[in-house]
Amino acid sequence: MTPSADEPRLFECETCGGVGIGDNRPECCGKPMAATETGETAVSEPSLETLLQTVFDMSGTELDVCLCVMEGGELTVTALAEQIGYDRSVVARHLNHLADLGVVEKRRRIRPEGGHVYVYTPQPPEVVRERLRGEFLSWVRLATAQLDDLQREKVEAIADARTDERQWTVFQEQ
Structure with a gap:
């Protein structure tokens, strides 16, 4: 193709x-x-959900959190947890991962009554697309290195074998 x-x-x-x-x-x-x-190719086209789960380690719950922030604008962990019915610690963990990916922006806001709260706002779609693309390309680079190591490991295992056994059994056990 x-x-x-x-x-x-x-x-x-x-x-x-x-x-x-x-x-x-x-x-x-x-x-x-x-x-x-x-x-x-024998590889089927991945859905967006499969891509997000595989490459970015996003669960269905994290995808829910992401979509709610994208639709809801600026939100705190508490407000979002109440809105979608997940535990605050779960929402906070997913929001921090989304911030690390660059999908949402995390800012500390000083509260008038004292203390602070973190607010999360969605990044513009073009920023999200570019950040996810960059992370995806990094993932492809790392995945390619894994494949290169596999080939190298296989050749080394076959070359180091000292028996008359079929050498492919080395990889069945892993």
């Missing part, structure tokens, strides 16, 4: 095997990366 002209494409460095995703032809090791054609 060839991506259309306005979709990001996948590139690979012919020198080091690095992977790049983008609209333009990125460079690596001092030269342009080669575009890879993915063709037919």
